Amino acid sequence: MKHFTYERASDRTDAITQVAANPQAKFIAGGTNFMDMWKEGVETPERLIDIRKFPGEITVTDGTLRLDATTTNSQVAYHSQVRDRYPVLSEAILAGASPQLRNMATTGGNLMQRNRCSYFHDVSYPCNKRVPNSGCPAIEGINRMHAIFGTSDRCIAAHPSDMCVALAALGAVVQTRKPDGETRNIAFKDFHLLPGDTPHIETALEHGELIEAVEIPPLPWAKRSHYLKVRDRHSYAYALVSAAVALEIEGDKIVNARVAMGGVGTKPWRSPEAENALIGAKNNEESFIAAASAALEGAKPYQYNVFKIELAQSTLVQALLTVNSEQ
Amino acid sequence: MSTPDSNRHFSILDQMPIAEAPNASLGSDRTIAVKLKVNETEHELQLEPCVTLLDTLREYLGLTGTKKGCDHGQCGACTVLVEGERVVSCLSLAAAHQGEEITTIEGLAKDNKLHPMQSAFIKHDGFQCGYCTPGQIMSAVGLIAEGQAQTDGEIKELMSGNICRCGAYLGILSAIKEVKEVTA
Ligand SMILES: Cc1cc2nc3c(=O)[nH]c(=O)nc-3n(C[C@H](O)[C@H](O)[C@H](O)COP(=O)(O)OP(=O)(O)OC[C@H]3O[C@@H](n4cnc5c(N)ncnc54)[C@H](O)[C@@H]3O)c2cc1C
Ligand code: SF4
Ligand code: FES
Ligand code: FES
Numbered sequence: 094m095k096h097f098t099y100e101r102a103s104d105r106t107d108a109i110t111q112v113a114a115n116p117q118a119k120f121i122a123g124g125t126n127f128m129d130m131w132k133e134g135v136e137t138p139e140r141l142i143d144i145r146k147f148p149g150e151i152t153v154t155d156g157t158l159r160l161d162a163t164t165t166n167s168q169v170a171y172h173s174q175v176r177d178r179y180p181v182l183s184e185a186i187l188a189g190a191s192p193q194l195r196n197m198a199t200t201g202g203n204l205m206q207r208n209r210c211s212y213f214h215d216v217s218y219p220c221n222k223r224v225p226n227s228g229c230p231a232i233e234g235i236n237r238m239h240a241i242f243g244t245s246d247r248c249i250a251a252h253p254s255d256m257c258v259a260l261a262a263l264g265a266v267v268q269t270r271k272p273d274g275e276t277r278n279i280a281f282k283d284f285h286l287l288p289g290d291t292p293h294i295e296t297a298l299e300h301g302e303l304i305e306a307v308e309i310p311p312l313p314w315a316k317r318s319h320y321l322k323v324r325d326r327h328s329y330a331y332a333l334v335s336a337a338v339a340l341e342i343e344g345d346k347i348v349n350a351r352v353a354m355g356g357v358g359t360k361p362w363r364s365p366e367a368e369n370a371l372i373g374a375k376n377n378e379e380s381f382i383a384a385a386s387a388a389l390e391g392a393k394p395y396q397y398n399v400f401k402i403e404l405a406q407s408t409l410v411q412a413l414l415t416v417n418s419e420q
Numbered sequence: 421m422s423t424p425d426s427n428r429h430f431s432i433l434d435q436m437p438i439a440e441a442p443n444a445s446l447g448s449d450r451t452i453a454v455k456l457k458v459n460e461t462e463h464e465l466q467l468e469p470c471v472t473l474l475d476t477l478r479e480y481l482g483l484t485g486t487k488k489g490c491d492h493g494q495c496g497a498c499t500v501l502v503e504g505e506r507v508v509s510c511l512s513l514a515a516a517h518q519g520e521e522i523t524t525i526e527g528l529a530k531d532n533k534l535h536p537m538q539s540a541f542i543k544h545d546g547f548q549c550g551y552c553t554p555g556q557i558m559s560a561v562g563l564i565a566e567g568q569a570q571t572d573g574e575i576k577e578l579m580s581g582n583i584c585r586c587g588a589y590l591g592i593l594s595a596i597k598e599v600k601e602v603t604a
Contacts, residue, residue, distance in 0.1 A: 096450065096469075096470055097470060098450070098469060099469030101516075101518065124512055132492065167505075191493075191496065192559070192579075192581050193507050194493055194508065194511075196506060327580075
Protein backbone atom coordinates (compact mmCIF):
# COMPACT_ATOMS: atom_id res chain seq x y z
CA MET A 94 0.00 0.00 0.00
CA LYS A 95 1.31 3.36 -1.00
CA HIS A 96 0.57 6.62 0.75
CA PHE A 97 -1.47 9.24 -1.03
CA THR A 98 -2.50 12.79 -0.44
CA TYR A 99 -6.21 13.51 -0.28
CA GLU A 100 -8.44 16.45 -0.95
CA ARG A 101 -12.14 16.93 -1.20
CA ALA A 102 -12.88 18.83 -4.43
CA SER A 103 -14.99 21.96 -4.07
CA ASP A 104 -16.78 21.46 -7.37
CA ARG A 105 -16.51 19.61 -10.69
CA THR A 106 -14.10 22.08 -12.28
CA ASP A 107 -11.83 21.90 -9.25
CA ALA A 108 -11.94 18.09 -9.32
CA ILE A 109 -11.08 17.87 -13.01
CA THR A 110 -8.31 20.48 -12.76
CA GLN A 111 -6.72 18.72 -9.80
CA VAL A 112 -6.74 15.24 -11.35
CA ALA A 113 -5.64 16.52 -14.76
CA ALA A 114 -2.66 18.29 -13.12
CA ASN A 115 -1.13 15.05 -11.83
CA PRO A 116 -0.83 11.91 -13.97
CA GLN A 117 -0.80 9.89 -10.73
CA ALA A 118 -4.01 11.44 -9.34
CA LYS A 119 -7.41 9.76 -9.29
CA PHE A 120 -11.00 10.59 -8.44
CA ILE A 121 -12.54 8.71 -5.54
CA ALA A 122 -16.30 8.45 -4.99
CA GLY A 123 -17.76 5.63 -2.84
CA GLY A 124 -14.29 4.14 -2.52
CA THR A 125 -15.54 0.55 -2.61
CA ASN A 126 -13.59 -0.48 -5.69
CA PHE A 127 -10.61 1.76 -5.15
CA MET A 128 -9.95 0.94 -1.47
CA ASP A 129 -10.08 -2.79 -2.12
CA MET A 130 -7.48 -2.52 -4.85
CA TRP A 131 -5.32 -0.01 -3.02
CA LYS A 132 -4.99 -2.46 -0.14
CA GLU A 133 -3.95 -5.14 -2.62
CA GLY A 134 -1.27 -2.86 -4.03
CA VAL A 135 -2.97 -2.87 -7.44
CA GLU A 136 -3.90 0.82 -7.26
CA THR A 137 -1.01 3.12 -6.33
CA PRO A 138 -2.07 6.74 -6.89
CA GLU A 139 -0.18 9.68 -5.40
CA ARG A 140 -3.24 11.79 -4.90
CA LEU A 141 -6.98 11.26 -4.43
CA ILE A 142 -9.60 13.85 -5.25
CA ASP A 143 -12.87 13.11 -3.51
CA ILE A 144 -16.08 13.80 -5.41
CA ARG A 145 -18.49 11.79 -3.23
CA LYS A 146 -20.19 14.84 -1.72
CA PHE A 147 -21.13 16.39 -5.05
CA PRO A 148 -24.89 16.69 -5.42
CA GLY A 149 -26.29 13.34 -6.49
CA GLU A 150 -29.69 13.85 -8.06
CA ILE A 151 -32.04 11.83 -10.17
CA THR A 152 -34.08 13.96 -12.54
CA VAL A 153 -36.46 13.40 -15.45
CA THR A 154 -36.62 15.75 -18.46
CA ASP A 155 -38.92 14.94 -21.40
CA GLY A 156 -38.94 11.33 -20.30
CA THR A 157 -35.14 11.02 -20.19
CA LEU A 158 -33.89 9.85 -16.82
CA ARG A 159 -30.68 11.48 -15.63
CA LEU A 160 -28.54 9.98 -12.89
CA ASP A 161 -25.80 12.23 -11.55
CA ALA A 162 -22.51 10.35 -11.34
CA THR A 163 -22.52 10.57 -7.55
CA THR A 164 -25.97 9.06 -7.03
CA THR A 165 -25.52 5.93 -4.94
CA ASN A 166 -26.42 2.48 -6.23
CA SER A 167 -29.11 2.19 -3.50
CA GLN A 168 -30.60 5.55 -4.36
CA VAL A 169 -30.95 4.57 -8.03
CA ALA A 170 -32.22 1.04 -7.40
CA TYR A 171 -34.98 2.18 -5.04
CA HIS A 172 -36.02 5.30 -6.97
CA SER A 173 -39.69 5.04 -7.95
CA GLN A 174 -39.11 6.11 -11.57
CA VAL A 175 -36.36 3.53 -11.97
CA ARG A 176 -38.45 0.77 -10.40
CA ASP A 177 -41.51 1.58 -12.53
CA ARG A 178 -39.95 2.47 -15.84
CA TYR A 179 -36.74 0.43 -15.91
CA PRO A 180 -37.17 -2.61 -13.65
CA VAL A 181 -34.14 -4.21 -15.32
CA LEU A 182 -31.90 -1.46 -13.93
CA SER A 183 -33.25 -1.66 -10.39
CA GLU A 184 -32.99 -5.45 -10.40
CA ALA A 185 -29.46 -5.43 -11.82
CA ILE A 186 -28.21 -3.05 -9.14
CA LEU A 187 -29.90 -5.00 -6.35
CA ALA A 188 -28.32 -8.21 -7.66
CA GLY A 189 -24.86 -6.74 -7.12
CA ALA A 190 -22.65 -6.44 -4.04
CA SER A 191 -24.38 -5.97 -0.65
CA PRO A 192 -26.71 -3.36 0.89
CA GLN A 193 -23.79 -1.70 2.70
CA LEU A 194 -21.72 -1.52 -0.49
CA ARG A 195 -24.67 -0.25 -2.54
CA ASN A 196 -25.16 2.56 0.00
CA MET A 197 -21.58 3.67 -0.72
CA ALA A 198 -21.05 2.80 -4.39
CA THR A 199 -21.87 5.45 -6.98
CA THR A 200 -23.10 5.40 -10.56
CA GLY A 201 -19.79 6.77 -11.89
CA GLY A 202 -17.74 4.38 -9.78
CA ASN A 203 -19.81 1.43 -10.92
CA LEU A 204 -19.08 2.27 -14.57
CA MET A 205 -15.37 2.55 -13.77
CA GLN A 206 -15.05 -0.55 -11.55
CA ARG A 207 -12.20 -2.83 -12.55
CA ASN A 208 -12.42 -6.54 -13.24
CA ARG A 209 -12.23 -9.45 -10.78
CA CYS A 210 -9.58 -11.58 -12.51
CA SER A 211 -7.65 -13.15 -9.62
CA TYR A 212 -4.30 -12.71 -11.38
CA PHE A 213 -5.01 -9.01 -11.86
CA HIS A 214 -5.66 -8.70 -8.12
CA ASP A 215 -2.52 -10.61 -7.07
CA VAL A 216 0.57 -8.47 -7.64
CA SER A 217 2.84 -11.52 -7.48
CA TYR A 218 1.57 -12.56 -10.95
CA PRO A 219 2.21 -10.92 -14.29
CA CYS A 220 -0.87 -9.33 -15.87
CA ASN A 221 -1.11 -7.24 -19.05
CA LYS A 222 -3.81 -5.09 -17.54
CA ARG A 223 -1.79 -4.20 -14.47
CA VAL A 224 1.67 -4.14 -16.05
CA PRO A 225 1.43 -3.73 -19.85
CA ASN A 226 3.22 -6.48 -21.81
CA SER A 227 3.98 -8.63 -18.76
CA GLY A 228 1.78 -11.52 -19.92
CA CYS A 229 -1.62 -13.04 -19.18
CA PRO A 230 -1.54 -16.10 -16.91
CA ALA A 231 -5.33 -16.50 -17.12
CA ILE A 232 -5.35 -17.66 -20.75
CA GLU A 233 -3.65 -20.94 -19.76
CA GLY A 234 -4.63 -20.74 -16.11
CA ILE A 235 -7.71 -20.79 -13.93
CA ASN A 236 -10.18 -19.06 -16.22
CA ARG A 237 -13.53 -20.30 -14.95
CA MET A 238 -14.80 -16.76 -14.27
CA HIS A 239 -13.38 -15.26 -17.46
CA ALA A 240 -14.97 -13.98 -20.66
CA ILE A 241 -16.03 -15.87 -23.78
CA PHE A 242 -16.69 -12.78 -25.92
CA GLY A 243 -14.45 -9.85 -26.80
CA THR A 244 -11.24 -11.47 -25.57
CA SER A 245 -7.80 -11.00 -27.12
CA ASP A 246 -4.54 -12.87 -26.82
CA ARG A 247 -3.59 -10.19 -24.26
CA CYS A 248 -6.53 -10.34 -21.82
CA ILE A 249 -9.67 -12.41 -21.24
CA ALA A 250 -11.06 -10.81 -18.07
CA ALA A 251 -14.86 -10.52 -17.84
CA HIS A 252 -16.43 -7.16 -17.06
CA PRO A 253 -17.83 -7.51 -13.51
CA SER A 254 -20.65 -4.95 -13.32
CA ASP A 255 -24.33 -5.88 -13.13
CA MET A 256 -25.61 -2.31 -13.41
CA CYS A 257 -23.66 -1.81 -16.64
CA VAL A 258 -25.38 -4.80 -18.28
CA ALA A 259 -28.76 -3.12 -17.73
CA LEU A 260 -27.39 0.22 -18.94
CA ALA A 261 -26.06 -1.48 -22.08
CA ALA A 262 -29.48 -2.99 -22.78
CA LEU A 263 -31.21 0.36 -22.20
CA GLY A 264 -28.83 2.21 -24.53
CA ALA A 265 -27.68 4.70 -21.89
CA VAL A 266 -25.49 7.70 -22.63
CA VAL A 267 -22.52 8.70 -20.47
CA GLN A 268 -22.03 12.46 -20.08
CA THR A 269 -18.51 13.54 -19.32
CA ARG A 270 -16.40 16.65 -19.02
CA LYS A 271 -12.79 16.79 -20.18
CA PRO A 272 -9.97 18.86 -18.67
CA ASP A 273 -10.20 21.31 -21.61
CA GLY A 274 -13.82 21.99 -20.63
CA GLU A 275 -15.37 20.11 -23.55
CA THR A 276 -18.35 17.93 -22.64
CA ARG A 277 -19.05 14.64 -24.38
CA ASN A 278 -22.02 12.31 -24.73
CA ILE A 279 -20.60 8.81 -25.02
CA ALA A 280 -22.93 6.03 -26.19
CA PHE A 281 -22.81 3.20 -23.67
CA LYS A 282 -21.48 0.73 -26.24
CA ASP A 283 -18.49 3.02 -26.83
CA PHE A 284 -17.72 3.70 -23.17
CA HIS A 285 -15.98 0.43 -22.27
CA LEU A 286 -13.21 -0.75 -24.60
CA LEU A 287 -12.29 -4.24 -25.75
CA PRO A 288 -8.87 -5.34 -24.45
CA GLY A 289 -7.25 -5.77 -27.90
CA ASP A 290 -3.54 -5.03 -27.63
CA THR A 291 -4.04 -2.50 -24.82
CA PRO A 292 -5.97 -4.19 -22.01
CA HIS A 293 -4.74 -1.56 -19.54
CA ILE A 294 -6.90 1.05 -21.33
CA GLU A 295 -10.41 0.17 -20.19
CA THR A 296 -12.67 3.10 -21.04
CA ALA A 297 -12.99 5.96 -23.51
CA LEU A 298 -12.15 8.49 -20.78
CA GLU A 299 -9.00 10.63 -20.88
CA HIS A 300 -7.01 11.19 -17.71
CA GLY A 301 -8.89 13.78 -15.66
CA GLU A 302 -12.15 13.40 -17.61
CA LEU A 303 -15.06 13.26 -15.18
CA ILE A 304 -18.29 11.34 -15.60
CA GLU A 305 -20.97 13.91 -14.78
CA ALA A 306 -24.10 11.85 -15.36
CA VAL A 307 -25.67 8.88 -17.07
CA GLU A 308 -28.81 9.43 -19.13
CA ILE A 309 -31.34 6.78 -20.04
CA PRO A 310 -33.68 7.38 -23.01
CA PRO A 311 -37.45 7.24 -22.37
CA LEU A 312 -38.05 3.73 -23.83
CA PRO A 313 -41.62 3.30 -22.52
CA TRP A 314 -41.69 -0.42 -23.29
CA ALA A 315 -38.75 -1.05 -20.95
CA LYS A 316 -41.42 -1.31 -18.25
CA ARG A 317 -41.43 -4.91 -19.39
CA SER A 318 -37.83 -5.75 -18.56
CA HIS A 319 -35.93 -8.06 -16.26
CA TYR A 320 -32.46 -8.91 -14.95
CA LEU A 321 -31.52 -12.48 -14.14
CA LYS A 322 -28.17 -13.26 -12.52
CA VAL A 323 -26.69 -16.71 -11.93
CA ARG A 324 -24.00 -17.02 -9.23
CA ASP A 325 -22.05 -19.66 -7.33
CA ARG A 326 -24.12 -18.80 -4.27
CA HIS A 327 -27.56 -17.29 -3.86
CA SER A 328 -26.44 -13.77 -3.03
CA TYR A 329 -23.43 -11.45 -2.67
CA ALA A 330 -21.30 -12.89 -5.47
CA TYR A 331 -20.26 -11.77 -8.93
CA ALA A 332 -22.14 -13.19 -11.90
CA LEU A 333 -21.19 -16.41 -13.62
CA VAL A 334 -23.58 -15.21 -16.31
CA SER A 335 -26.48 -12.77 -16.32
CA ALA A 336 -29.10 -11.47 -18.70
CA ALA A 337 -30.78 -8.07 -19.06
CA VAL A 338 -33.82 -8.23 -21.35
CA ALA A 339 -36.72 -6.02 -22.41
CA LEU A 340 -39.54 -6.89 -24.81
CA GLU A 341 -42.27 -4.94 -26.56
CA ILE A 342 -45.04 -7.29 -27.63
CA GLU A 343 -48.04 -6.56 -29.87
CA GLY A 344 -50.55 -9.37 -30.20
CA ASP A 345 -48.40 -12.48 -30.45
CA LYS A 346 -45.43 -10.69 -32.02
CA ILE A 347 -42.29 -9.15 -30.60
CA VAL A 348 -41.91 -5.68 -32.10
CA ASN A 349 -38.95 -4.48 -30.05
CA ALA A 350 -36.30 -6.23 -28.00
CA ARG A 351 -33.21 -5.47 -25.95
CA VAL A 352 -30.76 -8.14 -24.86
CA ALA A 353 -27.47 -7.78 -22.99
CA MET A 354 -25.40 -10.30 -21.05
CA GLY A 355 -23.06 -10.10 -18.08
CA GLY A 356 -20.24 -12.43 -17.03
CA VAL A 357 -19.54 -13.41 -20.64
CA GLY A 358 -17.92 -10.35 -22.23
CA THR A 359 -14.78 -8.33 -21.66
CA LYS A 360 -17.25 -5.44 -21.60
CA PRO A 361 -21.00 -5.36 -20.86
CA TRP A 362 -22.22 -7.45 -23.79
CA ARG A 363 -25.19 -6.24 -25.78
CA SER A 364 -26.41 -8.78 -28.33
CA PRO A 365 -27.83 -7.27 -31.55
CA GLU A 366 -27.86 -10.87 -32.88
CA ALA A 367 -30.40 -11.90 -30.25
CA GLU A 368 -32.38 -8.68 -30.67
CA ASN A 369 -32.64 -9.22 -34.45
CA ALA A 370 -33.73 -12.81 -33.93
CA LEU A 371 -36.49 -11.66 -31.58
CA ILE A 372 -37.88 -8.67 -33.48
CA GLY A 373 -40.71 -9.90 -35.71
CA ALA A 374 -40.77 -13.36 -34.12
CA LYS A 375 -43.62 -14.81 -32.06
CA ASN A 376 -43.35 -14.36 -28.32
CA ASN A 377 -42.92 -18.00 -27.47
CA GLU A 378 -40.25 -20.28 -26.05
CA GLU A 379 -39.15 -21.43 -29.49
CA SER A 380 -38.26 -17.86 -30.46
CA PHE A 381 -36.46 -17.35 -27.17
CA ILE A 382 -34.36 -20.48 -27.69
CA ALA A 383 -33.50 -19.34 -31.22
CA ALA A 384 -32.51 -15.89 -29.90
CA ALA A 385 -30.36 -17.45 -27.18
CA SER A 386 -28.50 -19.56 -29.76
CA ALA A 387 -27.95 -16.47 -31.89
CA ALA A 388 -26.63 -14.62 -28.83
CA LEU A 389 -23.99 -17.24 -28.08
CA GLU A 390 -22.84 -17.78 -31.64
CA GLY A 391 -19.15 -17.08 -32.00
CA ALA A 392 -18.45 -17.47 -28.28
CA LYS A 393 -14.85 -18.49 -27.59
CA PRO A 394 -14.57 -20.47 -24.36
CA TYR A 395 -11.36 -21.33 -22.50
CA GLN A 396 -10.46 -24.48 -20.58
CA TYR A 397 -12.60 -23.91 -17.48
CA ASN A 398 -15.46 -21.76 -18.75
CA VAL A 399 -17.02 -23.87 -21.51
CA PHE A 400 -20.06 -24.19 -19.23
CA LYS A 401 -20.84 -20.50 -19.71
CA ILE A 402 -22.21 -21.06 -23.22
CA GLU A 403 -25.05 -23.33 -22.17
CA LEU A 404 -25.59 -21.49 -18.91
CA ALA A 405 -25.88 -18.14 -20.70
CA GLN A 406 -28.36 -19.60 -23.20
CA SER A 407 -30.56 -21.04 -20.46
CA THR A 408 -30.34 -17.79 -18.50
CA LEU A 409 -31.43 -15.76 -21.53
CA VAL A 410 -34.36 -18.09 -22.25
CA GLN A 411 -35.45 -17.97 -18.62
CA ALA A 412 -35.21 -14.17 -18.49
CA LEU A 413 -37.23 -13.85 -21.73
CA LEU A 414 -39.89 -16.25 -20.46
CA THR A 415 -40.18 -14.15 -17.31
CA VAL A 416 -40.71 -10.82 -19.13
CA ASN A 417 -43.01 -12.49 -21.61
CA SER A 418 -45.29 -13.67 -18.80
CA GLU A 419 -45.51 -10.14 -17.32
CA GLN A 420 -48.44 -7.96 -18.33
CA MET B 421 -7.35 16.29 19.89
CA SER B 422 -7.01 12.52 20.18
CA THR B 423 -3.64 11.00 19.50
CA PRO B 424 -2.91 7.33 18.96
CA ASP B 425 -2.10 5.35 22.08
CA SER B 426 1.49 4.21 21.65
CA ASN B 427 0.73 0.75 23.02
CA ARG B 428 -1.86 0.03 20.41
CA HIS B 429 -1.29 -1.95 17.30
CA PHE B 430 -1.50 0.20 14.19
CA SER B 431 -2.47 -2.40 11.66
CA ILE B 432 -2.45 -0.17 8.64
CA LEU B 433 0.82 1.59 9.35
CA ASP B 434 2.53 -1.68 10.25
CA GLN B 435 1.65 -3.14 6.91
CA MET B 436 2.96 -0.13 5.06
CA PRO B 437 6.13 -1.00 3.14
CA ILE B 438 8.44 1.82 4.20
CA ALA B 439 10.43 1.68 0.97
CA GLU B 440 7.32 2.49 -1.04
CA ALA B 441 6.34 5.47 1.04
CA PRO B 442 7.13 8.65 -0.88
CA ASN B 443 8.21 10.31 2.36
CA ALA B 444 10.23 8.04 4.64
CA SER B 445 9.33 9.67 7.95
CA LEU B 446 5.72 9.51 9.01
CA GLY B 447 5.90 13.14 9.99
CA SER B 448 2.95 15.29 10.86
CA ASP B 449 3.37 17.12 7.55
CA ARG B 450 1.37 14.39 5.84
CA THR B 451 -1.48 14.17 8.30
CA ILE B 452 -4.70 16.04 7.86
CA ALA B 453 -7.29 17.26 10.34
CA VAL B 454 -10.43 15.13 10.42
CA LYS B 455 -13.50 15.94 12.45
CA LEU B 456 -15.92 13.11 13.15
CA LYS B 457 -18.98 12.85 15.35
CA VAL B 458 -18.96 9.33 16.71
CA ASN B 459 -21.85 8.19 18.89
CA GLU B 460 -22.75 11.81 19.57
CA THR B 461 -19.24 12.78 20.66
CA GLU B 462 -17.17 15.15 18.51
CA HIS B 463 -13.59 14.09 17.80
CA GLU B 464 -10.85 16.12 16.19
CA LEU B 465 -8.19 13.85 14.84
CA GLN B 466 -4.93 14.31 12.98
CA LEU B 467 -4.72 11.39 10.54
CA GLU B 468 -2.82 10.10 7.54
CA PRO B 469 -5.26 10.45 4.62
CA CYS B 470 -5.06 6.71 3.94
CA VAL B 471 -6.44 5.64 7.34
CA THR B 472 -9.78 3.89 7.04
CA LEU B 473 -12.81 4.68 9.14
CA LEU B 474 -12.52 1.18 10.63
CA ASP B 475 -8.93 1.70 11.78
CA THR B 476 -9.80 5.15 13.08
CA LEU B 477 -12.57 3.74 15.25
CA ARG B 478 -10.53 0.83 16.55
CA GLU B 479 -6.99 2.18 16.77
CA TYR B 480 -7.43 5.90 17.34
CA LEU B 481 -10.70 6.08 19.26
CA GLY B 482 -10.49 2.76 21.11
CA LEU B 483 -13.93 1.73 19.88
CA THR B 484 -13.08 -1.91 19.28
CA GLY B 485 -16.69 -3.09 19.12
CA THR B 486 -16.57 -2.65 15.35
CA LYS B 487 -14.71 -5.71 14.05
CA LYS B 488 -12.22 -6.28 11.25
CA GLY B 489 -12.96 -9.51 9.40
CA CYS B 490 -11.79 -9.39 5.80
CA ASP B 491 -10.79 -5.71 5.47
CA HIS B 492 -12.05 -5.93 1.84
CA GLY B 493 -15.78 -5.29 1.97
CA GLN B 494 -16.67 -8.98 1.83
CA CYS B 495 -17.88 -9.93 5.31
CA GLY B 496 -19.78 -7.02 6.91
CA ALA B 497 -18.08 -7.35 10.34
CA CYS B 498 -17.08 -3.68 10.17
CA THR B 499 -20.59 -2.34 9.44
CA VAL B 500 -21.41 1.03 11.03
CA LEU B 501 -23.99 3.70 10.30
CA VAL B 502 -22.84 6.87 8.57
CA GLU B 503 -25.52 9.55 8.72
CA GLY B 504 -27.93 6.73 9.54
CA GLU B 505 -27.02 4.51 6.58
CA ARG B 506 -25.18 1.21 6.92
CA VAL B 507 -21.78 1.07 5.24
CA VAL B 508 -18.64 -1.05 5.55
CA SER B 509 -16.07 1.02 7.42
CA CYS B 510 -13.09 -0.95 6.05
CA LEU B 511 -13.58 0.51 2.56
CA SER B 512 -14.17 4.08 3.79
CA LEU B 513 -11.48 6.65 4.35
CA ALA B 514 -11.96 8.49 7.64
CA ALA B 515 -11.11 11.73 5.85
CA ALA B 516 -14.00 11.20 3.45
CA HIS B 517 -16.43 11.43 6.36
CA GLN B 518 -15.33 14.86 7.54
CA GLY B 519 -18.09 16.33 9.70
CA GLU B 520 -20.36 13.31 9.39
CA GLU B 521 -22.18 11.42 12.10
CA ILE B 522 -21.06 7.85 12.75
CA THR B 523 -22.90 5.32 14.92
CA THR B 524 -21.10 2.20 16.10
CA ILE B 525 -22.28 -0.71 18.21
CA GLU B 526 -21.09 1.21 21.30
CA GLY B 527 -23.57 3.97 20.50
CA LEU B 528 -26.74 1.87 20.31
CA ALA B 529 -27.54 1.39 24.01
CA LYS B 530 -29.05 4.45 25.68
CA ASP B 531 -29.13 5.15 29.44
CA ASN B 532 -27.81 1.68 30.26
CA LYS B 533 -30.64 0.15 28.26
CA LEU B 534 -29.87 -2.10 25.31
CA HIS B 535 -31.20 -1.19 21.88
CA PRO B 536 -34.16 -3.45 20.97
CA MET B 537 -32.04 -5.12 18.28
CA GLN B 538 -29.37 -6.01 20.85
CA SER B 539 -31.97 -7.49 23.21
CA ALA B 540 -33.56 -9.45 20.35
CA PHE B 541 -30.20 -10.94 19.31
CA ILE B 542 -29.74 -12.18 22.89
CA LYS B 543 -33.28 -13.51 23.16
CA HIS B 544 -33.11 -15.38 19.83
CA ASP B 545 -29.52 -16.65 20.11
CA GLY B 546 -28.48 -14.58 17.11
CA PHE B 547 -24.80 -15.50 17.58
CA GLN B 548 -22.36 -18.09 18.75
CA CYS B 549 -18.77 -16.78 18.91
CA GLY B 550 -20.02 -13.21 18.57
CA TYR B 551 -17.37 -11.92 16.18
CA CYS B 552 -19.77 -10.99 13.40
CA THR B 553 -22.42 -9.76 15.83
CA PRO B 554 -21.68 -6.02 16.07
CA GLY B 555 -21.72 -5.88 12.27
CA GLN B 556 -24.90 -7.97 12.09
CA ILE B 557 -26.66 -5.74 14.61
CA MET B 558 -25.60 -2.49 12.91
CA SER B 559 -26.63 -3.90 9.56
CA ALA B 560 -30.00 -5.03 10.97
CA VAL B 561 -30.61 -1.55 12.42
CA GLY B 562 -29.81 -0.10 8.98
CA LEU B 563 -32.11 -2.61 7.30
CA ILE B 564 -35.07 -1.64 9.50
CA ALA B 565 -34.47 2.06 8.79
CA GLU B 566 -34.36 1.40 5.02
CA GLY B 567 -37.76 -0.27 5.17
CA GLN B 568 -37.24 -2.39 2.03
CA ALA B 569 -37.45 -5.86 3.59
CA GLN B 570 -40.91 -7.31 4.22
CA THR B 571 -40.73 -11.09 3.76
CA ASP B 572 -38.26 -13.56 5.31
CA GLY B 573 -36.68 -13.93 1.88
CA GLU B 574 -36.19 -10.17 1.61
CA ILE B 575 -34.68 -9.94 5.09
CA LYS B 576 -32.23 -12.73 4.25
CA GLU B 577 -31.31 -11.13 0.93
CA LEU B 578 -30.84 -7.69 2.50
CA MET B 579 -28.70 -9.18 5.30
CA SER B 580 -26.50 -11.06 2.83
CA GLY B 581 -23.73 -8.51 3.27
CA ASN B 582 -23.03 -9.96 6.72
CA ILE B 583 -21.37 -13.35 6.86
CA CYS B 584 -21.60 -15.47 10.02
CA ARG B 585 -19.04 -18.27 10.19
CA CYS B 586 -20.92 -19.86 13.07
CA GLY B 587 -24.07 -20.00 10.99
CA ALA B 588 -26.34 -18.20 13.44
CA TYR B 589 -28.51 -17.05 10.56
CA LEU B 590 -31.81 -18.45 11.81
CA GLY B 591 -31.50 -16.68 15.17
CA ILE B 592 -30.49 -13.48 13.39
CA LEU B 593 -33.58 -13.72 11.16
CA SER B 594 -35.88 -14.27 14.16
CA ALA B 595 -34.35 -11.33 16.01
CA ILE B 596 -34.81 -8.98 13.06
CA LYS B 597 -38.39 -10.16 12.49
CA GLU B 598 -39.27 -9.47 16.09
CA VAL B 599 -37.85 -5.95 16.05
CA LYS B 600 -39.49 -5.28 12.70
CA GLU B 601 -42.89 -6.28 14.04
CA VAL B 602 -42.52 -4.16 17.16
CA THR B 603 -41.40 -1.06 15.23
CA ALA B 604 -43.88 -1.53 12.35
C1 LIG C 1 -17.19 -7.33 -1.82
C2 LIG C 1 -17.68 -6.66 -3.06
C3 LIG C 1 -18.64 -7.28 -3.84
C4 LIG C 1 -19.11 -6.68 -5.00
N1 LIG C 1 -20.04 -7.32 -5.76
C5 LIG C 1 -20.48 -6.75 -6.91
C6 LIG C 1 -21.43 -7.40 -7.74
O1 LIG C 1 -21.89 -8.51 -7.45
N2 LIG C 1 -21.83 -6.78 -8.88
C7 LIG C 1 -21.35 -5.54 -9.24
O2 LIG C 1 -21.75 -5.03 -10.27
N3 LIG C 1 -20.44 -4.90 -8.49
C8 LIG C 1 -20.00 -5.48 -7.34
N4 LIG C 1 -19.07 -4.83 -6.58
C9 LIG C 1 -18.43 -3.63 -7.11
C10 LIG C 1 -19.12 -2.35 -6.76
O3 LIG C 1 -20.30 -2.24 -7.51
C11 LIG C 1 -18.16 -1.22 -7.12
O4 LIG C 1 -17.07 -1.30 -6.23
C12 LIG C 1 -18.78 0.14 -7.03
O5 LIG C 1 -19.84 0.28 -7.93
C13 LIG C 1 -17.75 1.23 -7.30
O6 LIG C 1 -18.31 2.49 -7.03
P1 LIG C 1 -17.58 3.51 -6.06
O7 LIG C 1 -18.33 4.79 -6.11
O8 LIG C 1 -17.38 2.93 -4.72
O9 LIG C 1 -16.19 3.66 -6.83
P2 LIG C 1 -14.76 4.12 -6.29
O10 LIG C 1 -14.07 2.98 -5.65
O11 LIG C 1 -14.85 5.40 -5.54
O12 LIG C 1 -14.07 4.44 -7.69
C14 LIG C 1 -13.79 3.42 -8.62
C15 LIG C 1 -13.10 4.04 -9.82
O13 LIG C 1 -13.97 4.92 -10.51
C16 LIG C 1 -13.40 6.17 -10.72
N5 LIG C 1 -14.49 7.14 -10.65
C17 LIG C 1 -15.46 7.21 -9.67
N6 LIG C 1 -16.35 8.17 -9.98
C18 LIG C 1 -15.96 8.71 -11.16
C19 LIG C 1 -16.48 9.75 -12.00
N7 LIG C 1 -17.60 10.42 -11.68
N8 LIG C 1 -15.82 10.05 -13.15
C20 LIG C 1 -14.69 9.36 -13.50
N9 LIG C 1 -14.16 8.38 -12.74
C21 LIG C 1 -14.78 8.06 -11.59
C22 LIG C 1 -12.37 6.31 -9.62
O14 LIG C 1 -11.32 7.15 -10.01
C23 LIG C 1 -11.88 4.88 -9.45
O15 LIG C 1 -10.88 4.62 -10.38
C24 LIG C 1 -18.61 -5.40 -5.39
C25 LIG C 1 -17.66 -4.76 -4.59
C26 LIG C 1 -17.19 -5.36 -3.44
C27 LIG C 1 -16.15 -4.66 -2.61
S1 SF4 D 1 -7.16 -11.93 -18.01
FE1 SF4 D 1 -6.58 -9.76 -18.16
S2 SF4 D 1 -6.69 -9.11 -16.04
FE2 SF4 D 1 -6.51 -11.37 -15.96
S3 SF4 D 1 -4.31 -11.85 -15.92
FE3 SF4 D 1 -4.91 -11.79 -18.06
S4 SF4 D 1 -4.39 -9.68 -18.63
FE4 SF4 D 1 -4.53 -9.66 -16.42
S1 FES E 1 -13.98 -6.09 7.52
FE1 FES E 1 -15.16 -4.72 6.34
S2 FES E 1 -16.44 -6.05 5.22
FE2 FES E 1 -15.08 -7.44 6.19
S1 FES F 1 -21.47 -15.65 15.67
FE1 FES F 1 -19.53 -16.45 15.10
S2 FES F 1 -19.27 -15.55 13.14
FE2 FES F 1 -21.32 -15.07 13.58
